[in-house]
Amino acid sequence: MRQPTESRFRVRYAETDQMGVVYYANYLVWMEVGRSDFCRERGFSYREMEGEEKAYLAVAEANCRYMAPARYDNEIVVETEMTRLNRRVVEFSYKIKTGSTLLAEGRTVHVVIGPDGRPRQMPERYLKLLQDKGAPSENH
């Protein structure tokens, strides 16, 4: 079993709100940090995929369940897994923690689009990198 990718960073003051905790939309930003690191661990930068192939991962759906609040200066760990992959759709699942406390769980679904905003197929090279050895794939 492949381990989830781990991203680590501290909560920024900018990310808090007047309730004294992290504003809820920022968890979606952290998920993006998680999937950027996931791609890097698979051997490419998401930046390359946009730059070289003009293939973009547009978000089709995002969900988050909030269990405990994150606070300024907390050390956050985002655990990212790819839970679905085919030529048109990629899904990531996330666990967001500080220490041993689970703060939130989330999921994002992405469709591959071109610069015109229309669906296209995932470029072969990136599909292979994402599939990796331990990645679930609907293509087999």
Next chain:
Amino acid sequence: MRQPTESRFRVRYAETDQMGVVYYANYLVWMEVGRSDFCRERGFSYREMEGEEKAYLAVAEANCRYMAPARYDNEIVVETEMTRLNRRVVEFSYKIKTGSTLLAEGRTVHVVIGPDGRPRQMPERYLKLLQDKGAPSENH
């Protein structure tokens, strides 16, 4: 049938990303604008509820489905409805549009907490206002 609350504003440049469309986390910010306006339409500011009663609406869950991209300078309409209400839980549902185009649909679930972060009951006055059975009147 009560109409949904409508919030209107233009997309800010800050809200776009390098894909040329609005970054996905910002839709959750717009939902917050929607529920702030919803409260105001029911006769109170969410600010008062925090300030006077020390009752906070913590987000327990957030979902968003993205149908079409929003772009800089688009006129956005957020339609907000309350789809669940009891002493402990409030749920809002949102439609985010520009012109006649549905851009996204979402939902947020909130639990009432005190300043200590523990669940508490929604203050009676605000429960009534949200139920819309207690429109502000000095005579009753």
Next chain:
Amino acid sequence: MRQPTESRFRVRYAETDQMGVVYYANYLVWMEVGRSDFCRERGFSYREMEGEEKAYLAVAEANCRYMAPARYDNEIVVETEMTRLNRRVVEFSYKIKTGSTLLAEGRTVHVVIGPDGRPRQMPERYLKLLQDKGAPSENH
């Protein structure tokens, strides 16, 4: 004397931080709202200038002095004036208020660049509109 452009909106919860006031970087976002509205009042959308002419206003400098804190739900007014204009440089100055209270004063300096990031000249049409010698009229 031409009046400053006025932009009006309410402080979003997302814009506050755990100090209970608006996070300082958000004032720069509000300045951007101000200059977007300024362009619109002069007869064009900044969006068009980017889309049609591939001319971009890159920020070269930004300053803000903070006098009093803005709070959630405050009604904000941004007063925007153009304080410098030539073919290469545009400068805007801002006063940010709530009611009669001056919250902040700021200034941004922009240089005109092309899609390659290199300096270019401001397109004639937009220069005229900004100078306010070319107010939109179908008769001239």
Next chain:
Amino acid sequence: MRQPTESRFRVRYAETDQMGVVYYANYLVWMEVGRSDFCRERGFSYREMEGEEKAYLAVAEANCRYMAPARYDNEIVVETEMTRLNRRVVEFSYKIKTGSTLLAEGRTVHVVIGPDGRPRQMPERYLKLLQDKGAPSENH
């Protein structure tokens, strides 16, 4: 001579805008990351100062000059120095770089306030920690 504090992180997709570069207000967020790390290097978390002493560093002024654009996935280094310190005022200066390229230079001025928003003196313990061995101080 004491070295500046170095903060390192990658540009988030959320931080870009449709010009394909980092939105200008985010540099102020990065400055905040810089001064948080600065405090930590001096032996305390800014979080403690707020939590234990109810002393807050309110931003009175912020400036940024932008030399070159930062892009998604760039490795950013923020170099933070304290350039002024007395019982009422702290000033930080920043250099923001990627590789050997200077992207931006900035400065923030902070006044010490209490929970009521009124100026107060910097708590002795934190003043001493900030003064450190190599810190400029107007108190000697």
